[in-house]
Amino acid sequence: MSRKRTEKKEKSDKGSVGIEDPSKNTDDYQCSGNLKTDFPELCVLLGMKECPAVICTKRPSSSSPTTERGTMEDSQSHMETSSWCPKPHLQVELENEDPHSVKGIKVLGWKVDTRIGQVLSKTLPFLSNLQSLHLWRTGLTDQMVISLKNTMSLCFNLRSVVLEGNPLPRQSYHILLSQDSAITHLSLRNNRLGDEGASLIGSALSTTRSANKNLISLNLAFNCIGDEGAAHIAEGLRLNRALLCLSLSNNWIGDTGAAHLVKILGPFSLTHAEVVERRKLLLERDQSPSLVPEQSPVDQTPSVQSSTSLSGNISKGGNKGTSKKKEMPKKDEKLIGNHTGAKKEDPKSTKKSSDAKVPRGKPGKSGAKEKHPSMSEQEDKTSASLNKLVEMVEIVSPLLEPSVQHKDGEVILLGNSALASLNLAGNRLTERSLPLFLSCVQKQTEGGGLLRLSLQRNHFFPDCESYIKIQEIMKQRDPLINNTAASQTEEEGQSA
Numbered sequence: 297m298s299r300k301r302t303e304k305k306e307k308s309d310k311g312s313v314g315i316e317d318p319s320k321n322t323d324d325y326q327c328s329g330n331l332k333t334d335f336p337e338l339c340v341l342l343g344m345k346e347c348p349a350v351i352c353t354k355r356p357s358s359s360s361p362t363t364e365r366g367t368m369e370d371s372q373s374h375m376e377t378s379s380w381c382p383k384p385h386l387q388v389e390l391e392n393e394d395p396h397s398v399k400g401i402k403v404l405g406w407k408v409d410t411r412i413g414q415v416l417s418k419t420l421p422f423l424s425n426l427q428s429l430h431l432w433r434t435g436l437t438d439q440m441v442i443s444l445k446n447t448m449s450l451c452f453n454l455r456s457v458v459l460e461g462n463p464l465p466r467q468s469y470h471i472l473l474s475q476d477s478a479i480t481h482l483s484l485r486n487n488r489l490g491d492e493g494a495s496l497i498g499s500a501l502s503t504t505r506s507a508n509k510n511l512i513s514l515n516l517a518f519n520c521i522g523d524e525g526a527a528h529i530a531e532g533l534r535l536n537r538a539l540l541c542l543s544l545s546n547n548w549i550g551d552t553g554a555a556h557l558v559k560i561l562g563p564f565s566l567t568h569a570e571v572v573e574r575r576k577l578l579l580e581r582d583q584s585p586s587l588v589p590e591q592s593p594v595d596q597t598p599s600v601q602s603s604t605s606l607s608g609n610i611s612k613g614g615n616k617g618t619s620k621k622k623e624m625p626k627k628d629e630k631l632i633g634n635h636t637g638a639k640k641e642d643p644k645s646t647k648k649s650s651d652a653k654v655p656r657g658k659p660g661k662s663g664a665k666e667k668h669p670s671m672s673e674q675e676d677k678t679s680a681s682l683n684k685l686v687e688m689v690e691i692v693s694p695l696l697e698p699s700v701q702h703k704d705g706e707v708i709l710l711g712n713s714a715l716a717s718l719n720l721a722g723n724r725l726t727e728r729s730l731p732l733f734l735s736c737v738q739k740q741t742e743g744g745g746l747l748r749l750s751l752q753r754n755h756f757f758p759d760c761e762s763y764i765k766i767q768e769i770m771k772q773r774d775p776l777i778n779n780t781a782a783s784q785t786e787e788e789g790q791s792a
Contacts, residue, residue: 322414327422330395331388334422338415348384348412352395391425400428400456407435417443421450429454433461438468445471448479456481467493473500473508483515494525501532501539504573507693513541517719526553530560535570535694537714545750546722554720554729558736561715561746565706566695574695574707581696713744725754730762737769747773 322341327334332350339347389400401420408416408431420426429448436444441464448454457472457479469484470493489497497516501508521529526549533539566574694709701708730751737746749770756763 322418325418327419328396329422329424331386331398331401331419331423332395334419335386335415338418339411342411342414344411348386348406350386350388352388352390354390354392389428396423397425398423399425400430401426402430402432403434404430404432405434408440409435410440413440413443417447420447420454423451424453426451426454428456428458430458431460431462432458436462436464438464438466441468442471445474448472449476452478455479458483460485460487463488467496469493470496470500473497473511475506475508477508478510480510481513482511484519485515486518489516489519489521489525491522491525491528493519494521495528498528498530498532501529502534502536504535504567504569504695507536507538509538511539514539515543516547517543517545519547521547521549523548523550523553523556525549527556530556533557533560533712533715534564534709537694537712539715541717542715543717543719544723545719549720549723549725551724551726551729554723554725555732557718557720558729558732560712561736562711562739563701563708564711565708570695571707574700577693577696713740716746717748718746719748719750720754721750722753725751725756727756727760727762730756730760730766734762734766734769737766746770747775 322338325334325338325341332352335350336347384406387402387404388398389402391397391399401423420429436459441459448457455478459469460483464487467487467489469487469489472479472482487493494516497514501511516529521544525547526544529542529544530553533542697709699710701710733749733751737749740746747770749766751763751766752758
């Protein structure tokens with residue numbers, strides 16, 4: 297009997313080793329960057345009987361103004377139906393015929409379990425051109441979002457992330473907006489985010505000590521955010537100067553929440569904690585020359601150097617489309633306007649700032665140009681300008697803005713003039729909120745402020761006098777409306 301038990305134990309031990317072997321093989325597996333090959337092979341190594349297919353499509357050559365405008369706001373809804381397939385699959389968007397040129401990945405309408413998550417974590421970092429990731433109704437958990445964040449930190453060109461229809465018990469999506477996050481476009485629609493989740497997101501946007509400096513578009517539409525949550529979002533916008541587009545449409549925001557949002561768009565007084573932090577920053581700036589924006593990148597902190605990696609691909613070969621924040625279409629240049637506060641650099645100064653080996657204050661030739669003789673002069677100037685822009689955005693805090701005023705014992709900040717698009721359509725605003733918005737947009741100048749404000753489908757009649765005035769003002773400012781009208785006029789003239 298003892299011999300038989302020993303044999304059974306040996307068989308069971310062999311069986312357990314057989315279960316461990318696949319995971320061991322996945323660790324040893326070297327990804328080639330060809331998702332159509334790597335994904336199924338890793339699924340087999342993990343012992344999966346059915347592997348989701350990888351369906352590749354070529355990236356569209358061009359897009360219409362309407363499509364680009366929808367991308368900035370709420371255009372993701374058409375993807376769920378147009379790309380729908382009843383059988384689980386990965387929809388892969390290629391830049392060209394090369395299977396290694398993966399630009400985007402979509403997982404729509406099927407549950408991503410732990411093993412699929414493990415395969416994605418293994419393969420995504422090897423997709424050097426990956427720029428967008430779309431997961432719709434995939435059953436994400438809080439732990440999977442944490443794992444996804446770690447994976448995305450290894451995807452150096454990933455900028456656009458869409459995680460919709462994935463409600464989380466702990467509402468931990470805010471971890472994707474950490475200070476070192478490189479995401480520029482994030483959509484969190486239909487995730488049942490409430491006031492607690494909005495509070496966490498607001499703190500991720502900015503506090504007195506930190507701020508997200510890369511996110512330029514945030515979509516929080518179709519959630520459960522009320523007045524309290526809107527107040528937390530407004531709190532996060534006090535010292536955030538990176539976010540350009542914010543959608544809070546189809547939530548539960550009323551007049552109280554709207555008032556908090558309007559308040560930060562105009563002049564507001566600093567809190568005691570903000571005043572204390574401002575004094576610290578002023579003291580540090582006076583004592584440390586490296587905090588002055590005009591200094592060389594040699595004096596950058598590690599966090600600044602990590603941010604400048606956004607433009608690294610341009611200096612290494614002119615890779616297009618790595619970040620909308622850094623390279624916007626011409627029709628959206630007016631939307632950005634003067635929100636970044638960047639100025640055109642002299643070619644000599646840009647060459648100086650792009651060479652990290654040149655000592656501060658001493659001119660020298662660009663090392664990058666010597667190492668890459670084939671790089672055009674225009675690309676060299678663009679790279680240097682982007683490095684300078686990132687450096688300025690990283691170092692200069694809104695608390696150090698020269699426009700800060702002192703009045704009646706209070707320190708007044710002129711407000712968030714970086715936010716260019718605000719969508720509050722489909723909420724619970726009444727006619728009482730309209731005078732606040734009207735006064736706000738009337739006071740904002742061309743140097744910054746809202747270029748687009750959506751207030752339709754709220755609890756007031758469309759023929760309200762204040763609402764009509766707001767619409768008239770915003771129609772004159774909206775660059776997409778003006779560009780579309782201009783293009784239509786030009787086409788009519790050509791046809792005539």
